[in-house]
Amino acid sequence: xxxxxxxxxxxxxxxxxxxxxxxxxxxxxxxxxxxxxxxxxxxxxxxxxxxxxxxxxxxxxxxxxxxxxxxxxxxxxxxxxxxxxxxxxxxxxxxxxxxxxxxxxxxxxxxxxxxxxxxxxxxxxxxxxxxxxxxxxxxxxxxxxxxxxxxxxxxxxxxxxxxxxxxxxxxxxxxxxxxxxxxxxxxxxxxxxxxxxxxxxxxxxxxxxxxxxxxxxxxxxxxxxxxxxxxxxxxxxxxxxxxxxxxxxxxxxxxxxxxxxxxxxx
Numbered sequence: 582x583x584x585x586x587x588x589x590x591x592x593x594x595x596x597x598x599x600x601x602x603x604x605x606x607x608x609x610x611x612x613x614x615x616x617x618x619x620x621x622x623x624x625x626x627x628x629x630x631x632x633x634x635x636x637x638x639x640x641x642x643x644x645x646x647x648x649x650x651x652x653x654x655x656x657x658x659x660x661x662x663x664x665x666x667x668x669x670x671x672x673x674x675x676x677x678x679x680x681x682x683x684x685x686x687x688x689x690x691x692x693x694x695x696x697x698x699x700x701x702x703x704x705x706x707x708x709x710x711x712x713x714x715x716x717x718x719x720x721x722x723x724x725x726x727x728x729x730x731x732x733x734x735x736x737x738x739x740x741x742x743x744x745x746x747x748x749x750x751x752x753x754x755x756x757x758x759x760x761x762x763x764x765x766x767x768x769x770x771x772x773x774x775x776x777x778x779x780x781x782x783x784x785x786x787x788x789x790x791x792x793x794x795x796x797x798x799x800x801x802x803x804x805x806x807x808x809x810x811x812x813x814x815x816x817x818x819x820x821x822x823x824x825x826x827x828x829x830x831x832x833x834x835x836x837x838x839x840x841x842x843x844x845x846x847x
Contacts, residue, residue, distance in 0.1 A: 582612070582819075582820075582823070583805050583816070583819040583822055583823070583834065583847075584612070584613050584614045584615060584845075585613060585614070585615040585616065585617075585804075585805060585834070585836050585845070586608060586611075586613055586615075586616045586617075586805065586806060586807050586809070586815055586816050586819075587616070587617045587619070587656075587658070587682060587772070587804040587805060587806045587836065587837070588617075588619050588660070588684060588731065588772060588774060588804070588806020588807060588808045588809075589604055589616060589617075589618055589619060589806065589807060589808070589809045589810075589814075589815060590604075590618075590619070590620050590621065590660075590808070590809065590810045591604055591618055591620055593620040593633060593634065593637070593638045593641070594620040594621040594631070594633070594810070595621065595630045595631050595632075596621065596631075596810060597620075597810040597811070599810065599811055599812060601618055601641065601642060601645050602645060602648075603812050604616070604618065604809070604812060604815060605645060605649055605653055605655060606812070607809075607812035607813070607815040607816075608653060608815050608816065609652060609653055611815055611816035611819075612816075613653070613815075613816055614653065614654060615653070615654040615655075615656070615836060616653065616654070616655055616656070616815075617655075617656040617657070617658040617681060617682045617836075617837070618642050618645075618655065618656070618657065618658055619658035619659055619660045619682065619684050619806070620633055620638060620659065620660065621633060621660050621662065622635070622659050622660065622661055622662065622674055623661075623662030623688055623689065624662070624667040624670040624671055624674065625664065625666055625667035625670070625689070626662060626688070626689060626694075627689070627692060627693065627694070631662060631688075633659070633674075635674060635677050635678065639657060639677075639678045642655065642657045643657060656681035656682055656837070656838060657678070657679075657680055657681050657682075658680060658681055658682040658683065658684065658837075659674070659675075659680055659682075659683055659684070660683075660684040660686055660731060661674065661675060661683060661684065661685055661686070661726070661727060662686055662687075662688040662689060663685045663686065663687060663720040663723075663724050663727070664687070664688075664689045664716070664720065665719060665720065665723050668723060668724070671724065671726065672724070672726050675726035675727070676726070679839065680840065681837055681838050681839055681840065682728055682804075682837035682838075682840065683726065683727045683728050683840070684727060684728070684729055684730075684731040684772065684806075685720065685721075685724060685726070685727030685728075685729070685730050685731065685769075686730070686731035686732065686735065687713065687716055687717045687720055687735065688735075689716075690712055690713050690716045691712065691716070695709070695713060695735070695736045695739045696739050698741065700739075701739075701740075701741050701744075705747065706740060706741070706744050706747035706748045707747060707748045707749075707752065709736070710736055710737070710740075710748055710753065711752070711753065711756070713735075713736040714736075714753055714756045714757065714760065715756065717730070717733065717760055718756060718759060718760050718763065721760060721763045721764060721767070721769075722763065725767065727769065728769065728770065728802075728804075728837055728840060728842070729769060729770040729771055729772050729802060729803075729804050729835075730760075730764055730769060730770075730771050730772070731772055731774065731806075732772065732774040732776070732777075732786040732787070732808070733757075733760065733771060733786070733787045733791060734786050734787045734788060734791060735786060737782070737786070737788070738776075738777065738780050738782065738786065750788070750790070757791060757794070758794065758798070761791075761794060761795050761798050761800065762798060764800070765795075765798055765799055765800050768802075769802065770800065770801070770802025770803055770804060770835060770842070771787065771792075771795055771800065771802070771803060771804075772803065772804045772805065772806050773785050773786075773787075773792060773803060773804070773805050773806070773822065773826065773834075774786040774787075774806050774807075774808050775805075775806070775807050775808070775817045775818045775819065775821075775822070776807065776808035776809075776814075776817065778817060778818040778821070779808075779814060779817055779818075785822075785825070789825065789828070789829055792826070792829040792830075792831070793828075793829040793830055796829060796830030796831060797830065801833075801835075801844075802835050802842055803826070803831055803833075803834050803835055804834065804835050804836070804837070805819065805822060805834050807819070822847075823847045826847055827847060831847060832846065832847060833845055833846055833847060834847060
């Protein structure tokens with residue numbers, strides 16, 4: 582049983598209106614004993630969205646942690662949207678407070694988020710996906726201010742409906758391998774993000790093939806996160822994970838406190 586959800590959002594994130602206390606209550610109802618709140622901070626995001634008020638956010642989560650300390654361990658985290666155009670500001674935000682855990686993610690590719698249809702205009706699906714992985718590799722080579730890389734195949738969630746046949750996942754094996762090798766060499770981990778199930782993909786992000794490859798290459802750091810933005814999404818489909826992860830070669834999952842990993846048996 583997975584007892585820790587290390588990727589969730591609250592109303593400090595632009596795309597959530599759920600108070601942090603409701604996420605904590607949802608975690609308790611799901612039988613968790615530990616969570617990390619990881620609200621979005623994407624310096625330079627188009628239109629100024631996903632700018633986190635760090636001075637309000639960090640003390641609020643610490644206060645919540647104190648309030649729940651006898652029932653639920655709540656860690657302070659952040660999901661940093663990485664891109665090289667804002668490298669100095671991103672590093673400064675990572676150093677601003679003594680976070681327990683930092684997710685690094687790719688949300689911006691050449692000025693656009695693949696979530697939006699405009700990203701997919703004027704290029705093939707095959708090219709759009711490859712460019713996402715190229716930017717992810719650039720981010721990994723540029724930044725050290727994160728603990729795990731979030732939803733490495735995030736882009737697959739947003740391939741336009743009806744165009745799913747325009748790419749072959751085998752086309753990206755080489756660059757995916759290089760992404761995983763660089764993360765392992767830098768002592769960074771990945772996450773198993775169950776929002777893929779929520780989006781109807783029938784697999785987590787990353788896909789089982791990528792999870793298996795990570796362990797084949799010698800990776801050991803794997804956090805579990807629902808990417809939940811609402812209470813009903815906390816610990817989403819966690820019951821599917823022990824068997825799935827063991828089939829990929831995992832025997833443990835990872836929690837972080839004070840940016841230090843601890844392994845928990847599956």
